[in-house]
Amino acid sequence: MDTETFLDEVLSRVKIFLDSSQSDVRIRSEQTHDSLLRTSDLKLPMEGRGLESALDDIESVLSHSVRTTAPGFMNPLWGGLSIASLAGELVTAATNTAMYTYEIAPIATLIESSILKRMAELADFGTSQGTLTTGGSNGNMLGLLCARQSKVPLSSQSGFDGTKMVAFVSEESHYSFNIASNVVGIGQSNLIKIRCNEQGQMRADSLEDEIERALENGQIPFAVLATSGTTVRGSFDPLREVAEIAHRYDLWMHVDAAWGGSCLFSTQYRSLMDGIELADSFCWDAHKMMGIPLICSAFIVKDAEILRAVCSNGNTAHYLYLETGEDVDLGLYSLQCGRRNDALKLWLAWREIGDAGWAKMLDSFMKLADYLERSVNENESLEMMSNRMWTNVCFRYVGSSPEENLNHINTELRKRLIHDGRFMVSRSTIDGNIVLRSVIANRSISEASLDSFLQCVVSIGKDIERGLPPNQ
Numbered sequence: 001m002d003t004e005t006f007l008d009e010v011l012s013r014v015k016i017f018l019d020s021s022q023s024d025v026r027i028r029s030e031q032t033h034d035s036l037l038r039t040s041d042l043k044l045p046m047e048g049r050g051l052e053s054a055l056d057d058i059e060s061v062l063s064h065s066v067r068t069t070a071p072g073f074m075n076p077l078w079g080g081l082s083i084a085s086l087a088g089e090l091v092t093a094a095t096n097t098a099m100y101t102y103e104i105a106p107i108a109t110l111i112e113s114s115i116l117k118r119m120a121e122l123a124d125f126g127t128s129q130g131t132l133t134t135g136g137s138n139g140n141m142l143g144l145l146c147a148r149q150s151k152v153p154l155s156s157q158s159g160f161d162g163t164k165m166v167a168f169v170s171e172e173s174h175y176s177f178n179i180a181s182n183v184v185g186i187g188q189s190n191l192i193k194i195r196c197n198e199q200g201q202m203r204a205d206s207l208e209d210e211i212e213r214a215l216e217n218g219q220i221p222f223a224v225l226a227t228s229g230t231t232v233r234g235s236f237d238p239l240r241e242v243a244e245i246a247h248r249y250d251l252w253m254h255v256d257a258a259w260g261g262s263c264l265f266s267t268q269y270r271s272l273m274d275g276i277e278l279a280d281s282f283c284w285d286a287h288k289m290m291g292i293p294l295i296c297s298a299f300i301v302k303d304a305e306i307l308r309a310v311c312s313n314g315n316t317a318h319y320l321y322l323e324t325g326e327d328v329d330l331g332l333y334s335l336q337c338g339r340r341n342d343a344l345k346l347w348l349a350w351r352e353i354g355d356a357g358w359a360k361m362l363d364s365f366m367k368l369a370d371y372l373e374r375s376v377n378e379n380e381s382l383e384m385m386s387n388r389m390w391t392n393v394c395f396r397y398v399g400s401s402p403e404e405n406l407n408h409i410n411t412e413l414r415k416r417l418i419h420d421g422r423f424m425v426s427r428s429t430i431d432g433n434i435v436l437r438s439v440i441a442n443r444s445i446s447e448a449s450l451d452s453f454l455q456c457v458v459s460i461g462k463d464i465e466r467g468l469p470p471n472q
C-alpha cells in the first residue's frame, strides 16, 4: 500500500470514529481488563506485517477506545475536540522536532513564545517567561521549584535541606502538590493544608494563622500555592487576599490555574481570578477547558532568571546550546531535553477562533452548567452537593431513601452508569458524601444531552431503590 492511500485510509477511519461518537453510541466498551487482554492481538511480531495490517490495528484500537468527544463524556476536566488542533497534532508529528533550540525548531519556537506571551498578558503579568510542560502537575512542581530557588538561590547548585521549609496549599487542592513537595525536597508533611470555607475556597484567615504557627514552630515558610478552579468543586481561591498575605510574609505565590485559567478570556468571569497579576507564577492547561488534545499546558513565571536557574544544566549541554549570541532557545527554560511541539495545535486552534471564540466557548459552557444545576434543583430525586463557581456540577441521587443509604446508592449508581455506557461522570466525595461530578468541558454537550443524562441517572437510581439488578 502506498503512503498516500494509507494516510487517506487512516484519516477516513478517524473521521468515521469522530462522527459516530456524536450519535447514540456507547462511550466505552464494557470489556474487563482480563477479557480485553485475552481477546486482543498485541504481540510484537518477529516479521513485520506491513501497512495494511496497521489499518486493521487502527480499527481495533478505535473500537476499544473511550469516545471522549461524545456528548455524554463529562468525566475528567477535559473532553471534546478542536479539529484545528487535531491537524496541529498531525503536523507536529510530521515535522517531528524537539523544542530545545531555535536552530532545530525555528517556527515552533516563535509559536510557543507567542502563546506564552499572550497567556501572560491575559494574566497582566507584564515581563515574563514560561514553558509548555506536560501538564498542570508539572506546572505545579515548577512553581514550587521556583519558590525554592527564590528562597534558597544556591539550592540548584549545592542542594537543599527541606526539613524545615513549609509551603501552604488549600485542603481542596490537586494531589499533584503532594507529589511536587516530595520531588522538591520538603516532603509531604511540610505541605501545610489550609482549611476551606463552605464554597471550597482557601480561607485567608486560616492561611495567616498557619503561617504564624509555622514561624512559632521554627519552620521556614517559603510558598503559598493557590488554586483557580479546584478539581472537585471548581472553586477559586481569593487570589488578591492570598497575595496580600504572601507578600507581607515574603512568600512566593504560585497559582494552579490548570482548570480555571480559561476564565481570563471572559469579561464576565475573569474576576474569578482577580489578583492573578500579583502572583509570581501560574500554570494553565490548554488541554482541559480549551479542548486541545492532551498534552498542552503552560507554566508562566514573572522572573525569567528564576526559571532559568531552576532549569540550569551547568553549561554541560555544549553540544546543544551553542554561542549564537541570541537568547532564544526555549530548552534553557525547561526541565526536559527532548520536548514535543505542543504549541502548534494550540496556536492553530487559537488562530481559528481568536480570544473572542474562547470567551464564547467558555460562556456557553457556563450556561450549560447553569442549566444542569437548575435541572438538578428542579428534580426532587436529585440534590446539588456544592455551590457552583465553575462548570463542575456536583450532585447526588436522593430519591426517597434515608441519608444512611445514599453513599451506597450513589456508588452503585455510578457503577451502573458506566455499565450503561452512554454517559461518563466521575465519582467523588464532598464532606464524606459520595457525589457525581459532571463537568462541562466538551463542545458536544447540549441541553438535550444533559436532559438525557439526568433521565438516565434518575432511572438507574430508582432501579437501585427498588432492588432491581442492572440492565443487561
Ligand SMILES: Cc1ncc(COP(=O)(O)O)c(C=O)c1O
Pocket (backbone or CB within 6 Å): 077, 134, 135, 136, 137, 138, 173, 174, 176, 227, 229, 230, 231, 256, 258, 259, 285, 297
Ligand atoms: C486543579 C488541578 N490542578 C492540576 C491538575 C493536574 O493537571 P495535569 O493532569 O495536566 O497534570 C489537575 C488535574 O485534573 C487539576 O484538576
